[in-house]
Amino acid sequence: MMMIRIIDLHKAFGPNKVLQGVNLEIKHGETLVVIGQSGSGKSVLIKHLIGLLKPDKGEIYIDGVEITHLSEEELHKITQKFGLLFQGGALFDSMTVAQNVGFGLTRYTDYSPEKINKIVKESLAKVGLRDVENLMPHELSGGMKKRVGLARAIAYNPEIILYDEPSTGIDPIRADAINDLINIMKREMQVTSVVITHDMVSAYKVADRIAMLYQGKIIEIGTSEEIKRTENPVVRQFIHGEAEGPIENW
Amino acid sequence: MLLSGNMQDLLIWNTVLLKPKMFRRLGLPLFSFFFEQLGEIGLLAVRSFRNVFRKPWEKEILVEQLEEIGVRSLPVVSLTAAFGGLVFGLQTYIGFHRYVGPGSEAFGGPIISLGLSKELIPILVGLMVTGRVGSAMAAEIGTMKITEQIDALFSLGADPNRYLVVPRILACLVMLPCLTLYGDIVGIAAGFVYNVLIMGVNRVIYLNNTLLYLELWDVVSGLIKASIFGIIIALIGCWQGMRAEGGAEGVGRATTKTVVIASISILIVNFFLSKALPATL
Numbered sequence: 255m256m257m258i259r260i261i262d263l264h265k266a267f268g269p270n271k272v273l274q275g276v277n278l279e280i281k282h283g284e285t286l287v288v289i290g291q292s293g294s295g296k297s298v299l300i301k302h303l304i305g306l307l308k309p310d311k312g313e314i315y316i317d318g319v320e321i322t323h324l325s326e327e328e329l330h331k332i333t334q335k336f337g338l339l340f341q342g343g344a345l346f347d348s349m350t351v352a353q354n355v356g357f358g359l360t361r362y363t364d365y366s367p368e369k370i371n372k373i374v375k376e377s378l379a380k381v382g383l384r385d386v387e388n389l390m391p392h393e394l395s396g397g398m399k400k401r402v403g404l405a406r407a408i409a410y411n412p413e414i415i416l417y418d419e420p421s422t423g424i425d426p427i428r429a430d431a432i433n434d435l436i437n438i439m440k441r442e443m444q445v446t447s448v449v450i451t452h453d454m455v456s457a458y459k460v461a462d463r464i465a466m467l468y469q470g471k472i473i474e475i476g477t478s479e480e481i482k483r484t485e486n487p488v489v490r491q492f493i494h495g496e497a498e499g500p501i502e503n504w
Numbered sequence: 505m506l507l508s509g510n511m512q513d514l515l516i517w518n519t520v521l522l523k524p525k526m527f528r529r530l531g532l533p534l535f536s537f538f539f540e541q542l543g544e545i546g547l548l549a550v551r552s553f554r555n556v557f558r559k560p561w562e563k564e565i566l567v568e569q570l571e572e573i574g575v576r577s578l579p580v581v582s583l584t585a586a587f588g589g590l591v592f593g594l595q596t597y598i599g600f601h602r603y604v605g606p607g608s609e610a611f612g613g614p615i616i617s618l619g620l621s622k623e624l625i626p627i628l629v630g631l632m633v634t635g636r637v638g639s640a641m642a643a644e645i646g647t648m649k650i651t652e653q654i655d656a657l658f659s660l661g662a663d664p665n666r667y668l669v670v671p672r673i674l675a676c677l678v679m680l681p682c683l684t685l686y687g688d689i690v691g692i693a694a695g696f697v698y699n700v701l702i703m704g705v706n707r708v709i710y711l712n713n714t715l716l717y718l719e720l721w722d723v724v725s726g727l728i729k730a731s732i733f734g735i736i737i738a739l740i741g742c743w744q745g746m747r748a749e750g751g752a753e754g755v756g757r758a759t760t761k762t763v764v765i766a767s768i769s770i771l772i773v774n775f776f777l778s779k780a781l782p783a784t785l
Contacts, residue, residue, distance in 0.1 A: 306655050330661055338659040344652035361661035406660070 256315070257282040257414060257446040258303060263312035265298055272298050273309070274470030285440055285447040287457040289492065290467035291501065296450040297341065299467065300416045303448065304336050305329040316414070334362050337407035337415040341422065343399035345391040351378070351402050352387035358410040377405040382431055397424040404432065408439060415439065417449040421456045433459045454493050458482075466492060468501070545743050548665075552673055552739070555666045562671050569675035573637050577683055580636055584628045585620075585687035589694025592616050592624060596695070597703055609699060610709035614717035616695035621718070621726045623778065625687040629680060630733035630770040634763055638741040641672055642762040645745025646755040654746070669746075673738040680734030681727040688723060721785040729777050733770050740766040 258280040265273040272295040301307045355374045381401040421429035439445045465475040491499030596612035699705040748758040
Protein backbone atom coordinates (compact mmCIF):
# COMPACT_ATOMS: atom_id res chain seq x y z
CA MET A 255 0.00 0.00 0.00
CA MET A 256 1.22 3.48 -0.88
CA MET A 257 1.91 5.68 2.13
CA ILE A 258 2.83 8.78 0.13
CA ARG A 259 1.80 9.67 -3.42
CA ILE A 260 2.96 12.89 -5.07
CA ILE A 261 1.34 13.73 -8.39
CA ASP A 262 2.60 16.45 -10.75
CA LEU A 263 3.83 18.77 -7.97
CA HIS A 264 4.75 22.31 -9.00
CA LYS A 265 6.15 25.07 -6.83
CA ALA A 266 7.73 28.39 -7.76
CA PHE A 267 9.08 31.20 -5.59
CA GLY A 268 8.66 34.27 -7.77
CA PRO A 269 10.39 33.54 -11.07
CA ASN A 270 12.34 30.62 -9.57
CA LYS A 271 10.54 27.40 -10.56
CA VAL A 272 11.78 24.95 -7.93
CA LEU A 273 9.50 21.95 -8.55
CA GLN A 274 8.24 21.41 -12.09
CA GLY A 275 6.11 18.31 -12.03
CA VAL A 276 7.42 15.90 -9.38
CA ASN A 277 5.81 12.45 -9.33
CA LEU A 278 6.70 9.99 -6.57
CA GLU A 279 5.17 7.02 -4.81
CA ILE A 280 6.52 5.74 -1.50
CA LYS A 281 5.34 2.44 -0.08
CA HIS A 282 4.41 1.77 3.54
CA GLY A 283 7.59 0.91 5.47
CA GLU A 284 9.88 1.92 2.62
CA THR A 285 12.93 4.18 2.90
CA LEU A 286 13.23 6.47 -0.10
CA VAL A 287 16.34 8.61 -0.42
CA VAL A 288 16.04 11.77 -2.50
CA ILE A 289 19.36 12.97 -3.83
CA GLY A 290 20.14 16.14 -5.72
CA GLN A 291 22.36 19.19 -5.77
CA SER A 292 22.15 21.87 -3.10
CA GLY A 293 19.28 24.18 -4.01
CA SER A 294 17.59 21.61 -6.23
CA GLY A 295 14.39 21.71 -4.15
CA LYS A 296 14.78 18.62 -1.94
CA SER A 297 13.87 20.46 1.27
CA VAL A 298 11.02 22.22 -0.53
CA LEU A 299 9.71 18.80 -1.55
CA ILE A 300 9.57 17.42 2.00
CA LYS A 301 8.08 20.64 3.38
CA HIS A 302 5.15 20.03 1.02
CA LEU A 303 4.62 16.55 2.47
CA ILE A 304 3.98 17.92 5.95
CA GLY A 305 1.93 20.90 4.76
CA LEU A 306 4.51 23.56 5.57
CA LEU A 307 4.30 24.70 1.95
CA LYS A 308 1.31 24.70 -0.36
CA PRO A 309 1.98 23.67 -3.96
CA ASP A 310 1.09 25.88 -6.91
CA LYS A 311 -0.24 22.77 -8.64
CA GLY A 312 -0.40 19.05 -7.99
CA GLU A 313 -1.67 16.59 -5.41
CA ILE A 314 -0.17 14.90 -2.37
CA TYR A 315 -1.79 11.85 -0.78
CA ILE A 316 -0.71 10.78 2.71
CA ASP A 317 -2.11 7.40 3.65
CA GLY A 318 -4.90 7.92 1.10
CA VAL A 319 -5.80 11.49 2.20
CA GLU A 320 -5.21 14.35 -0.23
CA ILE A 321 -3.58 17.05 1.93
CA THR A 322 -3.05 20.07 -0.32
CA HIS A 323 -6.60 21.34 0.20
CA LEU A 324 -6.92 20.59 3.90
CA SER A 325 -7.47 23.36 6.42
CA GLU A 326 -4.75 23.86 9.05
CA GLU A 327 -6.94 22.17 11.66
CA GLU A 328 -7.29 19.07 9.50
CA LEU A 329 -3.63 19.23 8.54
CA HIS A 330 -2.58 19.07 12.19
CA LYS A 331 -4.19 15.63 12.42
CA ILE A 332 -2.00 14.53 9.51
CA THR A 333 1.21 16.09 10.91
CA GLN A 334 0.85 13.74 13.87
CA LYS A 335 1.88 10.93 11.54
CA PHE A 336 5.13 12.74 10.73
CA GLY A 337 8.43 13.25 12.46
CA LEU A 338 10.67 15.79 10.79
CA LEU A 339 14.39 16.16 11.30
CA PHE A 340 15.40 19.64 10.19
CA GLN A 341 18.70 20.39 8.49
CA GLY A 342 19.95 22.59 11.35
CA GLY A 343 18.08 20.76 14.11
CA ALA A 344 15.62 23.69 14.59
CA LEU A 345 15.64 23.22 18.36
CA PHE A 346 13.59 25.71 20.38
CA ASP A 347 16.15 28.11 21.86
CA SER A 348 14.10 28.92 24.93
CA MET A 349 13.59 25.29 26.00
CA THR A 350 15.86 22.67 27.54
CA VAL A 351 16.81 19.55 25.61
CA ALA A 352 14.19 17.55 27.55
CA GLN A 353 11.45 20.09 26.78
CA ASN A 354 12.45 20.05 23.11
CA VAL A 355 12.33 16.26 22.84
CA GLY A 356 9.11 16.03 24.85
CA PHE A 357 7.33 18.82 22.95
CA GLY A 358 5.54 16.55 20.46
CA LEU A 359 4.55 14.16 23.25
CA THR A 360 2.91 16.95 25.23
CA ARG A 361 0.95 17.94 22.11
CA TYR A 362 0.03 14.60 20.67
CA THR A 363 -0.46 12.47 23.79
CA ASP A 364 -1.90 12.78 27.28
CA TYR A 365 1.02 10.96 28.92
CA SER A 366 2.00 11.87 32.47
CA PRO A 367 5.15 14.01 32.95
CA GLU A 368 6.94 10.94 34.38
CA LYS A 369 6.17 8.87 31.30
CA ILE A 370 7.23 11.73 29.02
CA ASN A 371 10.52 12.03 30.93
CA LYS A 372 11.11 8.30 30.50
CA ILE A 373 10.44 8.45 26.74
CA VAL A 374 12.65 11.54 26.42
CA LYS A 375 15.54 9.68 28.06
CA GLU A 376 14.99 6.63 25.83
CA SER A 377 14.83 8.75 22.67
CA LEU A 378 18.02 10.59 23.61
CA ALA A 379 19.73 7.26 24.36
CA LYS A 380 18.74 5.99 20.89
CA VAL A 381 20.71 8.84 19.30
CA GLY A 382 23.66 8.29 21.65
CA LEU A 383 23.04 11.15 24.10
CA ARG A 384 22.98 10.86 27.88
CA ASP A 385 22.70 13.37 30.73
CA VAL A 386 21.93 16.28 28.42
CA GLU A 387 18.27 16.70 29.39
CA ASN A 388 18.77 19.91 31.32
CA LEU A 389 21.14 21.60 28.86
CA MET A 390 19.99 24.48 26.68
CA PRO A 391 20.44 24.24 22.89
CA HIS A 392 23.20 26.90 22.90
CA GLU A 393 25.27 24.61 25.14
CA LEU A 394 25.30 21.83 22.51
CA SER A 395 27.63 21.31 19.56
CA GLY A 396 26.18 21.35 16.02
CA GLY A 397 26.19 17.56 15.81
CA MET A 398 24.53 17.20 19.22
CA LYS A 399 21.80 19.65 18.18
CA LYS A 400 21.11 17.50 15.16
CA ARG A 401 20.87 14.37 17.27
CA VAL A 402 18.53 16.07 19.75
CA GLY A 403 16.45 17.10 16.71
CA LEU A 404 16.35 13.47 15.64
CA ALA A 405 15.37 12.34 19.15
CA ARG A 406 12.54 14.90 19.03
CA ALA A 407 11.38 13.59 15.66
CA ILE A 408 11.21 9.94 16.78
CA ALA A 409 9.97 10.47 20.36
CA TYR A 410 6.24 10.12 19.63
CA ASN A 411 6.63 7.12 17.30
CA PRO A 412 5.50 8.74 14.05
CA GLU A 413 4.51 6.56 11.09
CA ILE A 414 6.55 8.62 8.63
CA ILE A 415 9.91 10.25 9.33
CA LEU A 416 11.37 12.90 7.05
CA TYR A 417 15.10 13.35 7.41
CA ASP A 418 16.55 16.55 5.95
CA GLU A 419 20.29 15.95 5.55
CA PRO A 420 20.64 13.65 8.60
CA SER A 421 24.40 13.13 8.25
CA THR A 422 25.46 16.69 7.37
CA GLY A 423 27.58 18.33 10.06
CA ILE A 424 28.14 15.10 11.99
CA ASP A 425 31.38 13.13 12.18
CA PRO A 426 31.46 9.96 9.99
CA ILE A 427 31.08 7.58 12.94
CA ARG A 428 28.04 9.36 14.33
CA ALA A 429 26.66 9.68 10.80
CA ASP A 430 26.91 5.93 10.40
CA ALA A 431 25.18 5.45 13.77
CA ILE A 432 22.34 7.62 12.51
CA ASN A 433 22.16 5.51 9.35
CA ASP A 434 21.85 2.45 11.61
CA LEU A 435 19.11 4.19 13.57
CA ILE A 436 17.16 4.91 10.37
CA ASN A 437 17.40 1.22 9.50
CA ILE A 438 16.39 0.15 13.03
CA MET A 439 13.33 2.45 12.95
CA LYS A 440 12.32 0.86 9.68
CA ARG A 441 12.94 -2.72 10.76
CA GLU A 442 11.41 -2.57 14.24
CA MET A 443 8.62 -0.04 13.78
CA GLN A 444 7.89 -0.29 10.04
CA VAL A 445 8.41 3.46 9.72
CA THR A 446 8.16 4.98 6.25
CA SER A 447 11.14 7.26 5.69
CA VAL A 448 12.07 9.96 3.22
CA VAL A 449 15.74 10.86 3.51
CA ILE A 450 17.18 13.91 1.79
CA THR A 451 20.91 13.81 1.35
CA HIS A 452 23.82 14.27 -0.97
CA ASP A 453 25.96 11.88 1.06
CA MET A 454 26.01 8.82 -1.21
CA VAL A 455 27.56 6.52 1.43
CA SER A 456 24.59 7.24 3.66
CA ALA A 457 22.16 6.95 0.73
CA TYR A 458 23.36 3.47 -0.25
CA LYS A 459 23.26 2.28 3.35
CA VAL A 460 19.67 3.27 4.18
CA ALA A 461 17.83 3.34 0.85
CA ASP A 462 15.30 0.85 -0.44
CA ARG A 463 15.10 3.13 -3.45
CA ILE A 464 16.92 6.29 -4.49
CA ALA A 465 15.33 9.11 -6.50
CA MET A 466 17.27 11.95 -8.09
CA LEU A 467 15.74 15.44 -8.22
CA TYR A 468 17.15 17.58 -11.01
CA GLN A 469 15.74 20.75 -12.55
CA GLY A 470 12.51 20.38 -10.62
CA LYS A 471 11.76 16.79 -11.68
CA ILE A 472 12.57 13.25 -10.59
CA ILE A 473 14.85 12.16 -13.39
CA GLU A 474 15.75 8.69 -12.12
CA ILE A 475 14.42 6.32 -9.49
CA GLY A 476 15.55 2.84 -8.55
CA THR A 477 17.28 0.63 -6.01
CA SER A 478 20.83 1.41 -4.93
CA GLU A 479 22.15 -1.16 -7.41
CA GLU A 480 20.07 0.24 -10.27
CA ILE A 481 21.27 3.77 -9.48
CA LYS A 482 24.90 2.61 -9.38
CA ARG A 483 24.48 1.02 -12.82
CA THR A 484 22.53 3.89 -14.38
CA GLU A 485 23.39 5.17 -17.85
CA ASN A 486 21.92 8.61 -17.14
CA PRO A 487 24.94 10.99 -17.39
CA VAL A 488 23.44 13.48 -14.91
CA VAL A 489 22.92 10.81 -12.24
CA ARG A 490 26.32 9.28 -12.95
CA GLN A 491 28.04 12.65 -12.54
CA PHE A 492 26.21 13.28 -9.26
CA ILE A 493 26.75 9.89 -7.62
CA HIS A 494 30.43 9.88 -8.56
CA GLY A 495 30.86 13.52 -7.49
CA GLU A 496 32.53 14.66 -10.71
CA ALA A 497 33.04 18.34 -11.49
CA GLU A 498 32.90 17.71 -15.27
CA GLY A 499 29.61 16.67 -16.83
CA PRO A 500 26.15 17.82 -17.86
CA ILE A 501 25.32 19.32 -14.43
CA GLU A 502 26.29 22.96 -14.34
CA ASN A 503 28.54 23.74 -11.38
CA TRP A 504 27.73 27.36 -10.87
CA MET B 505 -7.49 77.63 -27.00
CA LEU B 506 -8.36 78.66 -23.49
CA LEU B 507 -9.53 75.94 -21.16
CA SER B 508 -11.94 76.39 -18.32
CA GLY B 509 -10.59 76.08 -14.75
CA ASN B 510 -11.99 72.56 -14.33
CA MET B 511 -10.53 71.40 -17.62
CA GLN B 512 -7.13 72.83 -16.70
CA ASP B 513 -7.26 70.97 -13.37
CA LEU B 514 -8.17 67.78 -15.19
CA LEU B 515 -5.26 68.22 -17.58
CA ILE B 516 -2.84 68.82 -14.74
CA TRP B 517 -4.07 65.74 -12.86
CA ASN B 518 -3.94 63.71 -16.04
CA THR B 519 -0.34 64.80 -16.58
CA VAL B 520 0.65 64.11 -13.01
CA LEU B 521 -1.10 60.76 -12.64
CA LEU B 522 -0.86 59.16 -16.02
CA LYS B 523 1.94 60.61 -18.08
CA PRO B 524 5.25 60.46 -16.21
CA LYS B 525 6.69 57.01 -16.55
CA MET B 526 8.49 57.42 -13.27
CA PHE B 527 5.24 57.75 -11.37
CA ARG B 528 3.83 54.70 -13.04
CA ARG B 529 7.01 52.77 -12.28
CA LEU B 530 7.28 53.87 -8.67
CA GLY B 531 3.80 55.00 -7.71
CA LEU B 532 1.68 52.02 -8.64
CA PRO B 533 3.97 49.34 -7.17
CA LEU B 534 4.22 51.41 -3.99
CA PHE B 535 0.45 51.73 -3.91
CA SER B 536 -0.10 48.00 -4.35
CA PHE B 537 2.74 47.23 -1.90
CA PHE B 538 1.02 49.36 0.75
CA PHE B 539 -2.29 47.54 0.35
CA GLU B 540 -0.55 44.18 0.22
CA GLN B 541 1.08 44.90 3.58
CA LEU B 542 -2.19 46.18 5.00
CA GLY B 543 -3.89 43.00 3.80
CA GLU B 544 -1.20 40.82 5.42
CA ILE B 545 -1.54 42.47 8.80
CA GLY B 546 -5.34 42.45 8.49
CA LEU B 547 -5.34 38.71 7.86
CA LEU B 548 -3.01 38.15 10.81
CA ALA B 549 -5.34 40.22 13.01
CA VAL B 550 -8.47 38.32 11.91
CA ARG B 551 -6.81 34.94 12.36
CA SER B 552 -5.41 35.84 15.77
CA PHE B 553 -8.76 37.22 16.92
CA ARG B 554 -10.47 33.97 15.88
CA ASN B 555 -7.83 31.91 17.67
CA VAL B 556 -8.32 33.83 20.92
CA PHE B 557 -11.57 31.93 21.39
CA ARG B 558 -10.26 28.52 20.36
CA LYS B 559 -8.80 25.88 22.64
CA PRO B 560 -6.16 24.81 23.54
CA TRP B 561 -5.03 28.08 25.12
CA GLU B 562 -1.32 28.53 25.66
CA LYS B 563 -1.65 29.58 29.30
CA GLU B 564 2.00 29.15 30.24
CA ILE B 565 3.19 31.29 27.34
CA LEU B 566 0.56 33.92 28.22
CA VAL B 567 1.84 34.12 31.81
CA GLU B 568 5.43 34.41 30.55
CA GLN B 569 4.41 37.22 28.21
CA LEU B 570 2.42 39.02 30.91
CA GLU B 571 5.56 39.04 33.03
CA GLU B 572 7.83 40.05 30.14
CA ILE B 573 5.58 42.84 28.85
CA GLY B 574 4.15 44.05 32.14
CA VAL B 575 6.43 43.43 35.09
CA ARG B 576 9.73 43.91 33.25
CA SER B 577 8.55 47.17 31.69
CA LEU B 578 7.91 48.75 35.09
CA PRO B 579 11.36 50.38 35.53
CA VAL B 580 11.32 52.05 32.11
CA VAL B 581 7.68 53.16 32.53
CA SER B 582 8.45 54.51 36.02
CA LEU B 583 11.31 56.67 34.73
CA THR B 584 9.44 57.86 31.64
CA ALA B 585 6.26 58.71 33.57
CA ALA B 586 8.17 60.42 36.39
CA PHE B 587 10.16 62.69 34.09
CA GLY B 588 7.13 63.23 31.83
CA GLY B 589 5.16 64.35 34.90
CA LEU B 590 8.01 66.55 36.14
CA VAL B 591 8.50 68.37 32.84
CA PHE B 592 4.76 68.74 32.30
CA GLY B 593 4.45 70.14 35.82
CA LEU B 594 7.34 72.52 35.15
CA GLN B 595 5.84 73.95 31.93
CA THR B 596 2.34 74.22 33.44
CA TYR B 597 3.79 76.13 36.40
CA ILE B 598 5.63 78.52 34.05
CA GLY B 599 2.50 78.93 31.89
CA PHE B 600 0.19 79.84 34.77
CA HIS B 601 2.81 81.99 36.43
CA ARG B 602 3.47 83.95 33.22
CA TYR B 603 0.00 84.27 31.65
CA VAL B 604 -2.45 84.16 34.57
CA GLY B 605 -0.30 85.52 37.32
CA PRO B 606 1.50 84.53 40.52
CA GLY B 607 -0.67 82.40 42.79
CA SER B 608 -2.62 80.82 39.92
CA GLU B 609 -0.13 77.93 39.57
CA ALA B 610 -2.32 75.74 41.82
CA PHE B 611 -4.84 75.56 38.96
CA GLY B 612 -2.27 73.58 36.97
CA GLY B 613 -3.14 70.39 38.87
CA PRO B 614 -6.14 69.29 36.78
CA ILE B 615 -4.41 70.28 33.53
CA ILE B 616 -1.37 68.18 34.38
CA SER B 617 -3.55 65.22 35.38
CA LEU B 618 -5.77 65.53 32.30
CA GLY B 619 -2.87 65.91 29.86
CA LEU B 620 -0.95 63.05 31.39
CA SER B 621 -3.79 60.55 31.74
CA LYS B 622 -5.49 61.24 28.39
CA GLU B 623 -2.51 61.81 26.12
CA LEU B 624 1.05 61.83 27.36
CA ILE B 625 1.23 58.68 29.49
CA PRO B 626 -0.59 56.34 27.01
CA ILE B 627 1.68 57.59 24.22
CA LEU B 628 4.89 57.40 26.28
CA VAL B 629 4.00 53.92 27.53
CA GLY B 630 3.11 52.87 23.95
CA LEU B 631 6.41 54.15 22.58
CA MET B 632 8.47 52.67 25.41
CA VAL B 633 6.82 49.25 25.09
CA THR B 634 7.31 49.43 21.32
CA GLY B 635 11.03 49.96 21.82
CA ARG B 636 11.41 47.38 24.57
CA VAL B 637 8.88 44.69 23.74
CA GLY B 638 7.77 45.17 20.10
CA SER B 639 11.36 45.03 18.86
CA ALA B 640 12.06 41.96 21.03
CA MET B 641 8.98 40.20 19.59
CA ALA B 642 10.15 40.84 16.03
CA ALA B 643 13.68 39.70 16.87
CA GLU B 644 12.58 36.54 18.71
CA ILE B 645 9.97 35.43 16.19
CA GLY B 646 12.21 36.48 13.28
CA THR B 647 15.07 34.35 14.63
CA MET B 648 12.66 31.44 15.10
CA LYS B 649 11.51 31.89 11.51
CA ILE B 650 14.96 31.88 9.92
CA THR B 651 16.18 28.94 12.04
CA GLU B 652 13.07 26.89 11.07
CA GLN B 653 11.78 26.80 14.67
CA ILE B 654 8.37 28.00 13.49
CA ASP B 655 8.25 25.15 10.97
CA ALA B 656 9.27 22.81 13.81
CA LEU B 657 6.38 24.11 15.95
CA PHE B 658 3.96 23.34 13.13
CA SER B 659 5.41 19.88 12.54
CA LEU B 660 5.06 19.09 16.26
CA GLY B 661 1.37 19.95 16.35
CA ALA B 662 1.50 23.53 17.62
CA ASP B 663 -0.20 26.25 15.57
CA PRO B 664 2.42 29.05 15.40
CA ASN B 665 -0.33 31.68 15.45
CA ARG B 666 -1.86 30.33 18.67
CA TYR B 667 1.51 29.60 20.22
CA LEU B 668 3.38 32.80 19.36
CA VAL B 669 1.00 35.54 18.27
CA VAL B 670 -2.17 35.16 20.37
CA PRO B 671 -0.45 35.15 23.81
CA ARG B 672 1.56 38.25 22.85
CA ILE B 673 -1.52 40.14 21.66
CA LEU B 674 -3.47 39.20 24.80
CA ALA B 675 -0.56 40.10 27.08
CA CYS B 676 -0.15 43.51 25.41
CA LEU B 677 -3.92 44.08 25.49
CA VAL B 678 -3.97 43.48 29.25
CA MET B 679 -0.63 44.95 30.27
CA LEU B 680 -0.58 48.24 28.36
CA PRO B 681 -3.58 49.65 30.32
CA CYS B 682 -2.04 48.38 33.58
CA LEU B 683 1.25 50.09 32.78
CA THR B 684 -0.60 53.22 31.73
CA LEU B 685 -2.60 53.34 34.97
CA TYR B 686 0.64 52.90 36.90
CA GLY B 687 2.27 55.59 34.73
CA ASP B 688 -0.67 57.93 35.40
CA ILE B 689 -0.14 57.59 39.15
CA VAL B 690 3.63 58.12 38.89
CA GLY B 691 3.28 61.03 36.43
CA ILE B 692 0.59 62.85 38.43
CA ALA B 693 2.62 62.33 41.61
CA ALA B 694 5.70 63.76 39.84
CA GLY B 695 3.67 66.81 38.76
CA PHE B 696 2.55 67.23 42.38
CA VAL B 697 6.13 66.89 43.63
CA TYR B 698 7.39 69.59 41.26
CA ASN B 699 4.58 72.08 41.89
CA VAL B 700 3.87 71.57 45.59
CA LEU B 701 7.09 70.28 47.10
CA ILE B 702 9.65 72.05 44.91
CA MET B 703 7.90 75.27 43.80
CA GLY B 704 5.79 75.71 46.95
CA VAL B 705 2.34 75.84 45.33
CA ASN B 706 -0.58 75.60 47.80
CA ARG B 707 -1.10 71.91 48.39
CA VAL B 708 -4.79 72.05 49.37
CA ILE B 709 -5.89 74.13 46.36
CA TYR B 710 -3.74 72.02 44.00
CA LEU B 711 -5.23 68.74 45.24
CA ASN B 712 -8.79 70.07 45.48
CA ASN B 713 -8.68 71.37 41.91
CA THR B 714 -7.23 68.11 40.65
CA LEU B 715 -9.89 66.00 42.35
CA LEU B 716 -12.67 68.40 41.33
CA TYR B 717 -11.91 68.61 37.62
CA LEU B 718 -10.28 65.27 36.78
CA GLU B 719 -13.01 62.82 35.69
CA LEU B 720 -12.86 59.06 35.78
CA TRP B 721 -13.48 59.07 32.03
CA ASP B 722 -10.21 61.00 31.48
CA VAL B 723 -8.29 58.10 32.96
CA VAL B 724 -10.47 55.41 31.33
CA SER B 725 -10.18 56.93 27.85
CA GLY B 726 -6.37 56.84 28.26
CA LEU B 727 -6.60 53.17 29.23
CA ILE B 728 -8.77 52.41 26.17
CA LYS B 729 -6.15 54.06 23.97
CA ALA B 730 -3.41 52.04 25.69
CA SER B 731 -5.15 48.72 24.99
CA ILE B 732 -5.46 49.64 21.30
CA PHE B 733 -1.77 50.61 21.25
CA GLY B 734 -1.03 47.22 22.83
CA ILE B 735 -2.78 45.39 20.00
CA ILE B 736 -0.91 47.52 17.44
CA ILE B 737 2.50 46.81 19.03
CA ALA B 738 1.96 43.04 19.29
CA LEU B 739 0.45 42.71 15.82
CA ILE B 740 3.23 44.66 14.12
CA GLY B 741 6.00 42.94 16.11
CA CYS B 742 4.66 39.46 15.35
CA TRP B 743 3.87 40.29 11.73
CA GLN B 744 7.38 41.59 11.07
CA GLY B 745 8.93 38.62 12.86
CA MET B 746 6.83 36.13 10.88
CA ARG B 747 7.88 37.65 7.56
CA ALA B 748 11.58 38.00 8.41
CA GLU B 749 13.91 36.38 5.93
CA GLY B 750 17.54 36.54 4.88
CA GLY B 751 19.44 35.71 8.07
CA ALA B 752 20.63 38.13 10.75
CA GLU B 753 20.22 41.10 8.43
CA GLY B 754 16.55 40.21 7.89
CA VAL B 755 15.94 39.96 11.63
CA GLY B 756 17.60 43.36 12.15
CA ARG B 757 15.41 44.85 9.43
CA ALA B 758 12.26 43.36 10.98
CA THR B 759 13.19 44.83 14.36
CA THR B 760 13.81 48.31 12.97
CA LYS B 761 10.62 48.23 10.89
CA THR B 762 8.62 47.19 13.94
CA VAL B 763 9.80 50.17 15.97
CA VAL B 764 9.26 52.63 13.11
CA ILE B 765 5.86 51.34 11.93
CA ALA B 766 4.46 50.80 15.43
CA SER B 767 5.64 54.21 16.72
CA ILE B 768 4.18 56.08 13.76
CA SER B 769 0.96 54.05 13.93
CA ILE B 770 0.59 54.87 17.63
CA LEU B 771 0.94 58.61 17.00
CA ILE B 772 -1.51 58.56 14.08
CA VAL B 773 -4.06 56.32 15.79
CA ASN B 774 -3.80 58.43 18.95
CA PHE B 775 -4.95 61.52 17.09
CA PHE B 776 -7.98 59.76 15.62
CA LEU B 777 -8.84 58.16 18.96
CA SER B 778 -8.62 61.55 20.66
CA LYS B 779 -11.06 62.85 18.05
CA ALA B 780 -13.35 59.85 18.24
CA LEU B 781 -13.51 59.37 22.01
CA PRO B 782 -15.83 61.88 23.70
CA ALA B 783 -14.11 64.55 25.82
CA THR B 784 -16.39 63.76 28.71
CA LEU B 785 -19.11 61.24 29.49
